[in-house]
Amino acid sequence: MTNLKQIFSNKKAFIPFVVADDPDFDTTVDSIVTLADNGADIVELGIPFSDPVADGPVIQDADLRAFAAGVNTDVVFDIVEKARLQTDVPIIFLTYLNIAFKYGYEKFCQKCQDLNISGLVIPDLPYEEHQELKPIANEHDIDLIPLIAPTSGERIEKIAQTATGFIYMVSSLGVTGVREDFSTQLKNTIDRIKKVTDVPVAISFGIHSPEQAEKLAAIADGVIIGSAVVKIIAQNTANTQQDLADYAKSIKDAIAVKA
Amino acid sequence: MKEMEKETTESRHYGEFGGQYIPETLMAELDRVAQAYDHYKNDPDFLKELHDLLNNYANRPSLLYYAKQMTEDLGGAKIYLKREDLNHTGAHKINNVIGQALLAKRMGKTRLIAETGAGQHGVATATIADLFNMDCEIFMGKEDTERQKLNVYRMELLGAKVHPVTTGSMVLKDAVNATLQEWTQRIDDTFYVMGSAVGPYPFPEMVHDFQSVISKESKQQILEAEGKLPDMVVACVGGGSNAIGSFANYIDDKDVQLVGCEAAGKGVDTDQTAATIERGSVGIFHGMKSMFLQNKYGQIDKVYSISAGLDYPGVGPEHAHLAELKRAKYVGITDDEAVNAFEYIAKTEGIVAAIESCHAVAYVEKIAPKMRKDQIIICTLSGRGDKDVASIAKYRGVNIDD
Numbered sequence: 001m002t003n004l005k006q007i008f009s010n011k012k013a014f015i016p017f018v019v020a021d022d023p024d025f026d027t028t029v030d031s032i033v034t035l036a037d038n039g040a041d042i043v044e045l046g047i048p049f050s051d052p053v054a055d056g057p058v059i060q061d062a063d064l065r066a067f068a069a070g071v072n073t074d075v076v077f078d079i080v081e082k083a084r085l086q087t088d089v090p091i092i093f094l095t096y097l098n099i100a101f102k103y104g105y106e107k108f109c110q111k112c113q114d115l116n117i118s119g120l121v122i123p124d125l126p127y128e129e130h131q132e133l134k135p136i137a138n139e140h141d142i143d144l145i146p147l148i149a150p151t152s153g154e155r156i157e158k159i160a161q162t163a164t165g166f167i168y169m170v171s172s173l174g175v176t177g178v179r180e181d182f183s184t185q186l187k188n189t190i191d192r193i194k195k196v197t198d199v200p201v202a203i204s205f206g207i208h209s210p211e212q213a214e215k216l217a218a219i220a221d222g223v224i225i226g227s228a229v230v231k232i233i234a235q236n237t238a239n240t241q242q243d244l245a246d247y248a249k250s251i252k253d254a255i256a257v258k259a
Numbered sequence: 260m261k262e263m264e265k266e267t268t269e270s271r272h273y274g275e276f277g278g279q280y281i282p283e284t285l286m287a288e289l290d291r292v293a294q295a296y297d298h299y300k301n302d303p304d305f306l307k308e309l310h311d312l313l314n315n316y317a318n319r320p321s322l323l324y325y326a327k328q329m330t331e332d333l334g335g336a337k338i339y340l341k342r343e344d345l346n347h348t349g350a351h352k353i354n355n356v357i358g359q360a361l362l363a364k365r366m367g368k369t370r371l372i373a374e375t376g377a378g379q380h381g382v383a384t385a386t387i388a389d390l391f392n393m394d395c396e397i398f399m400g401k402e403d404t405e406r407q408k409l410n411v412y413r414m415e416l417l418g419a420k421v422h423p424v425t426t427g428s429m430v431l432k433d434a435v436n437a438t439l440q441e442w443t444q445r446i447d448d449t450f451y452v453m454g455s456a457v458g459p460y461p462f463p464e465m466v467h468d469f470q471s472v473i474s475k476e477s478k479q480q481i482l483e484a485e486g487k488l489p490d491m492v493v494a495c496v497g498g499g500s501n502a503i504g505s506f507a508n509y510i511d512d513k514d515v516q517l518v519g520c521e522a523a524g525k526g527v528d529t530d531q532t533a534a535t536i537e538r539g540s541v542g543i544f545h546g547m548k549s550m551f552l553q554n555k556y557g558q559i560d561k562v563y564s565i566s567a568g569l570d571y572p573g574v575g576p577e578h579a580h581l582a583e584l585k586r587a588k589y590v591g592i593t594d595d596e597a598v599n600a601f602e603y604i605a606k607t608e609g610i611v612a613a614i615e616s617c618h619a620v621a622y623v624e625k626i627a628p629k630m631r632k633d634q635i636i637i638c639t640l641s642g643r644g645d646k647d648v649a650s651i652a653k654y655r656g657v658n659i660d661d
Contacts, residue, residue: 051545097543098543098544101543101557102555103557123283124543126283127286128271128286148283151283152283155287170284
C-alpha cells in the first residue's frame with residue numbers, strides 16, 4: 001500500500017490543489033514542483049471534467065483554461081511524468097468517475113501506479129458505488145480516498161471504517177449563518193470519524209488565509225487548499241511561481257505543530 | 260435487514276445501468292428521499308391524494324384519440340394519439356411533478372427547485388409550487404431561455420424565480436448541473452424535482468412510476484376501443500420520461516414493439532445531434548451509469564437539437580437497459596423531419612403538438628404506411644406546441660416577433 005497515511009504522522013499535512021494544464025503544460029509542471037519545494041506534503045492534481053458539478057466557479061474557470069490548452073487524460077499523465085523528473089512529492093488525482101471509467105479502470109490505475117500516484121479522490125463516487133473501483137485501485141497500490149461531508153450524518157461511520165490513505169472532509173454548504181458554528185460541527189464530525197478509524201482526516205473547506213488554515217489544522221490532520229491556490233495560478237504573471245512559493249510557505253508555517 | 264439491503268442495491272440498477280453516482284454532500288438526503296418514497300409509494304393516503312390531483316387538477320385521464328385523418332392519409336396501421344398535450348400545463352411533465360411535489364410536502368419541504376429544458380417541466384413545477392404554497396426556483400440554460408421565452412414568462416407569472424444558466428453549453432445538461440449544485444448548497448428545506456427519468460436512484464424509479472399512468476390508461480383505453488393491445492408504442496426520448504411512462508405497462512407484453520425517437524438534430528452522423536443511444540457510449544454522469552454522447556476521454560459532448568426538451572447528452576438508465584436488451588428500439592429523427600411532422604399533424608388533425616412530440620409523429624409517418632391496416636400504433640403526444648410556434652416560424656424564415 002501507499003504511504004499516504006504516514007505523511008500525517010507527527011505533522012499537519014498541507015495539501016494544495018492544482019488543475020492540470022491550467023493554464024498550460026509547463027506551468028502545471030512548475031507549479032507542482034514549486035509547491036513540493038515549499039512545503040506541500042501531498043499535491044492534489046485535478047483532471048478536468050466537462051461538467052464538474054462538485055466544484056465552484058474558481059475551479060470551473062481553471063478547467064476551462066485547461067480545456068483551452070487542450071487537456072485530456074493522457075496530457076495529465078504526461079504532466080506528472082515530467083514533474084516526476086524533478087520531484088517525488090506524493091501526488092493524488094482528483095477527478096470525476098467518468099474520466100477513469102472511459103479510460104478503463106484497469107488501464108487508468110496501471111498508469112497511475114507507473115507514475116507513482118498515491119491516491120484518487122472522486123467526488124461523484126460515493127460509498128454505495130465504490131466497489132467498482134476500489135479493488136482495482138488497491139491492486140495497484142492506490143488509495144481510494146473517501147469524502148465525508150457534515151451532511152453525511154449516519155453515513156460517517158460506515159465510510160470511515162473502510163477508508164484508507166486519508167479521509168477528505170468536504171463541504172460546499174454556503175448558507176449564511178452556517179459558518180458560525182462551522183468548527184463545532186466539523187469537530188463533532190471528526191470526533192465521530194476518530195472513534196472508528198485512525199486514518200487521518202484532511203479538511204477542504206474553502207480555506208484561504210493562513211489564519212483559517214491554522215484554525216482548521218488544530219482540529220484535523222491536514223488542510224486541503226484549492227481555490228486560493230488556483231487563484232494565484234490564474235494570475236499567470238512572471239511572479240506567479242514566486243507568489244505560489246510564498247503562499248505555500250505561509251500556510252506550511254501556520255499549520256506547523258507548535259513545539 | 261441483510262435481505263432488505265440486498266434488495267435495495269439491486270433495485271438501484273437496471274442491468275449495469277443506473278446507480279447513485281453523486282457527491283457525498285447529497286447522499287444522505289438522497290437516502291432520505293429514497294426511504295420516504297419507499298414508504299409513500301404504498302401508502303393509501305398518498306396514493307389517494309395523488310390520484311385525486313391527477314384527475315381533478317391535471318385533467319386525467321388523458322384522451323386516447325383515434326387519428327382518423329392521419330390513419331387514412333398514411334394508409335397503413337391505425338394511429339391512436341395519447342393526448343398528454345391536453346393535461347393541465349400542456350404536457351406529461353405534470354404527472355411526475357405532482358408525485359414528487361407531494362412527496363416533498365410529506366417530507367416537510369417548503370421549497371422546490373428544478374431544471375428545465377423546453378420549460379414544460381419548469382412550468383409544471385412552478386404550478387404545483389403555487390398549489391402547495393411552496394417556493395420555487397427554476398434553472399434553465401440561457402440558450403433555452405432565449406428559444407423558449409414564452410415559458411420563461413409563464414414561470415415568472417406563476418411566481419417562480421428563473422435562473423438562466425450560463426455555464427457550459429447553456430442548455431439542459433447545464434441546467435441539471437446548476438440545480439444539483441443549488442441542492443448541494445441548500446438541502447434542509449429543499450426538494451429537487453427531477454424532470455426526467457434520469458439522475459441517481461431513486462429519481463429514475465420515481466419518474467417511471469409517476470409517468471406510468473400514461474400507459475396504464477392507454478392500455479385500458481385501447482382494450483376498450485379495439486379489444487386488443489397495440490402493435491407498437493412510439494414516444495420521443497430526451498431523458499426519456501414520457502417514453503418510459505408510455506412504455507411501462509407494455510414492457511412485459513413482448514408482442515408490443517416499443518420505439519423511442521431521439522433527436523438527431525442535423526443528422527445522427529453529424530456533430531450536431533442528440534441521438535444518445537445510437538451514437539453514445541456507456542458512461543457515468545448526472546448521478547447515473549447510462550449511455551452518453553462523450554469523447555474517448557469521457558468528456559461530455561455538446562449536443563444539438565431544434566428541440567430544447569430533447570437536446571440532452573444522456574438518457575435514462577432504464578432506456579439504456581431496454582436498448583441493450585433490445586426490448587425497445589431507438590431511432591433518430593432530424594430537425595427537418597420533426598418540423599415537417601409539426602406542420603403535418605397540425606394540418607391533418609388540427610393539433611399543434613410540441614416539437615419534442617413531433618419527433619415521435621415523424622416516425623409514425625414513416626412506419627405506419629409499412630404496416631397492415633389491422634395493426635395499431637399508439638403515439639404519445641407528450642406536449643402541446645404553442646411554445647414552439649415562434650421558433651418553427653423562424654425555422655421557416657418567418658419573423659413573427661414584430
